[in-house]
Amino acid sequence: MQPTDPHFEALLAxxxxxxxxxxxxxxxxxxxRRVDRRMSQVDAxxxxxxxxxxxxxxxxxTALFNTILINVTAFxxxxxxxxxxxxxxLEPMVAAxxxxxxxxxxxxxxASGEEAYTLAMLLAEMLGIDRFKERVKIYATDVDEERLDEARQATYGERDVQGLPPELVERYxxxxxxxxxxRKDLRRxxxxxxxxxxxxAPISRIDLLTCxxxxxxxxxxxxxKILGRFHFALAETGVLFLGKAEMLLSHSALFTPIDLKRRVFRRVPRLYVAPGVVFTDPPSSDATTVAGLDELRNEALAASPLAQLALTSDGLVALSNRQMDKIFGVSSRDIGRPFRDLDLSYRPVELRRYIEQAQLERRTLRVTDVEYQRGSETTHLDVQISPLSGADGSLLGINLIFHDMTASRSLQEDLEHANQQLEAAYEELQSTNEELETTNEELQSTVEELETTNEELQSTNEELETMNEELQSTNDELQSINDQLRISTSRLxxxxxxxxxxxxxxEAGVAVVDPDLRIRMWNRHAEDLxxxxxxEVIGQxxxxxxxxxxxxxxxxxxRGALGQDGESGDVRLDAVNRRGRGVxxxxxxxxxRRLDGLAAGGEGAIIVMETA
Incomplete structure (x- = not known):
């Protein structure tokens, strides 16, 4: 096994x-070899x-990824x-x-789409144009966004199409x-x-997968790992079409060759258990305990205070609890029905596109601030859509959880009211601070007078005792004021x-900068974004x-926010978040702004960054 270079592994990390x-x-x-080629071009x-x-x-x-992801393709x-x-x-598959x-x-x-459009032409020739548009969906994927943009344009040079028969060029x-x-009508x-x-996550229920x-x-x-995902993606009799250099000789449990020379393989079916069938060990004294646990699990789901709905990977209703029946009228009578047939799939919010996204990206999504009207009562909901995966990584289904956020919404309104009170308290504290500053100047003046008086009192003991008493009284007042100052500072x-x-x-990234554009505050959502x-950024x-x-x-x-007039403004920008994804x-x-509501152009600015 070739030893790894720790510096190269650090670069990959x-x-x-x-x-x-x-x-x-x-x-x-x-x-x-490819990274070295790029390094030589920049003299590293x-x-x-x-x-x-x-x-x-x-x-x-971008230049490095283009060098690594060499995309060679042709019609x-x-x-x-x-x-x-x-x-x-394909002809036997379509006939069946x-x-x-x-x-x-x-x-x-x-890559740039030639293979995807080859599949389109092949199937259109077999089915006819009209039947092709009705029956065929071709999903074409890649990790290279630039090549995907080229593929979406579907435009090629004369050199790219010169190997095609003239009749196909004319027709398509x-x-x-x-x-x-x-052709745009087939491009759709x-x-x-x-x-x-x-x-x-892989795309599911695929009849033909070309890689x-x-x-x-x-x-x-x-x-x-990839072949396991391909096996999950293909339908029961699905076919995998590979390139010349790929033979799958060590993966016979997943795919069996149809024609090894041309690298065409068929998916090996797995044994599936029909819904409701349970395989158990021979009867034992623990059998009643297992049955009791199943009943307990079902009852725990049914009694959950949150409305929950589980769907199969094919979009059928599998489980529903009492809260679902109470809030949305979805009960055990709907088990086995397609979710798309339920009013819940599009009302109060369109859930089907979020379910497809959760299945594709294999991550939990949350739909917030959903208003649901039940009679004269308005309920505010947050919907959580979570993919359910098996031990082998396959998608078992989708779990929908509806959180009642009505009480939280009320708390949010209370928070806004508290914020208004906070602003009033801040204004009061500011006024108190100004008074304390004035008092402090007066005290400083008093101290200077006392020093002069102290020199005069040295001439006589009686005058010294009298002035000492006055000084003690003044110090007591100063201590009292200092205590008030500490209390005010603590409140501030x-x-x-x-x-x-x-x-x-x-729910947005917030940064506060001073007049020199140095960051004074950077909130948690800015960190996540x-x-x-x-x-790391305070002071930068x-x-x-x-x-x-x-x-x-x-x-x-x-520049406008920090100007004399303090102008506000916004702009939409294409960016890349911390995960490297475009947003x-x-x-x-x-x-x-000052407390009087006027812009304080010389004080700083607030920058709000929110993903669209």
């Missing part, structure tokens, strides 16, 4: 942490130096294999299906200015999206802490932050 690309599963020999002599180069030049990531690449796929696989059933195809690692492409664009049946085969010359870039452990600290708690509770802790110049936000686009907003961020800049 940095790519995963900073941009969300996990290349640790790639073969080290080919991966190091070692992996540590190149890592420093990436940290200083964020644009270098009908390996024509003999495609002809075999058409005649011996009912005339109205859908045909779902997944092109994994589609529109020529304009030396460029060939795939091809859906492009980003999918990392190592990390992201040509992609697995070869991964090591054996990662290949096994409590008010600042409460204000910081309120900022942390906001950009991956920088408050302790805002325009020098190294985050996935185009800072220069915010400079005019800050749209609305950035609003507002000047700090």
């Amino acid at each position: 940095y790519l995963k942490e900073s941009r969300g690309f996990d290349f640790t599963g790639y073969k080290r020999s080919s991966l190091m 002599v070692g992996y540590p130096e190149y890592l420093d180069h990436l940290q200083v030049h964020p644009d270098e990531f 009908f690449r390996d024509a003999e294999a495609w002809e075999y796929l058409r005649a011996d696989v 299906k009912s005339p109205d059933s859908l045909l779902r195809v997944w092109s994994a690692g589609c 492409f529109e020529q304009s200015g030396g460029r060939y664009t795939f 049946s091809v859906i492009f999206g980003r999918n990392d085969l190592v990390q992201d 040509r010359n992609t697995l070869m870039y991964f090591n054996a452990e990662t290949q096994a 600290d409590e008010a600042d802490a409460f204000l910081e708690t309120v900022l942390t509770s906001l 950009w991956g920088l802790r408050s302790s 110049h805002f325009l020098n932050l190294d985050i996935g936000l185009p800072i220069d686009r915010i400079r005019p907003l800050l 749209t961020v609305r950035v609003a800049c507002t000047p700090l």
Whole structure:
């Protein structure tokens, strides 16, 4: 086994942490060769130096990924294999299906789209244009966003189409200015999206999955993980079509060859247990205990104070508790029904798209601030959509939990009222502070007078005793005022802490800067959005932050907020969050305002960063 270079592994770890690309599963020999090629182009002599180069030049990531993710593709690449796929696989597959059933195809690692459009032309020739548009869905995925953008354009040069038969070019492409664009009406049946085969959830119920010359870039452990996902993605009789360099000789438990020479494999079925069937050990004295536990679990779900609904991976209602019946009228009578047939699937909120997103991304989603009208009563709900996975990583179904947030909404209104009271208290404390400053000046003047008087009192003991008594009385008053000052200062600290708690509770990233644009406050949501802790940015110049936000686009907003008139403004920007994913961020800049409501342009500004 080839020893690993710790500096190279550190570089891979940095790519995963900073941009969300996990290349640790790639073969080290080919991966190091490609990284070395890119390093030579920027004159980096070692992996540590190149890592420093990436940290200083964020644009270098794109060039590096383009070098690593070599996308080589063409229309009908390996024509003999495609002809075999058409005649011996797809035609029998289509003949075995009912005339109205859908045909779902997944092109994994589609690069610039030639393979996906090859599948479209192949199936359109078999089914006819009209039947193709009715029956076929082609899902084309890749991790390279730039190549996906090219694929979505569906426009190619003369060199790209020169290997196609002229009749196919004429039938499926529109020529304009030396460029060939795939037919728009058929293009709608091809859906492009980003999918990392190592990390992201697979698409399900696929009849044909093509992944040509992609697995070869991964090591054996990662290949096994991806093939397990492919096995889950394919339907019972689904077919896997690979490239010339991929043979699957060690994965016979998942796929069996249809034609090894042309790299066409069929999914090996797994044994499934029909719903309601339970396999048990031979009868024993513990049998009643197991039955009791099942009853207990069912009763615990039914008695839950939260409304819960479980769906199968095919979107059928599997479980429902009493709260679901009480709030939405969904009961055990609906078990087995498609969820899309229930009013709940689109009212009070469209849940079907969130369910599809949770299935695809394999993560829990939360839909907040949903208003549900029951008669004259309005209930505020938060809906949690969670994917349920089996021990082998397969998707078992979806769990929906409805949280009643009506009481929380009332508390939020109380919080707003408390915030108003806090502002009034802050104003009062400010006034008290000004009075204390005046008193302090008066006390300073008194001390100076006492010093002069003390010199005069030295001439006579009687005058000294009299002045000492006056001085003691004045000191007592000073102590009393100092005690009041400490109490006021403590209240002011409590008010600042409460204000910081309120900022942390906001559902958006918030930064407060001083007139020099140095950060004075950085809340928790700003940390979650950009991956920088408050302790790392307090005191730093805002325009020098190294985050996935185009800072220069915010400079005019800050200039307006810090100007004499204190102008507010906002802008929508494309950014990259701390996970390396593209997001749209609305950035609003507002000047700090005095208690009279006027903008204090010289005091600083508030920057609110909210994902759209």
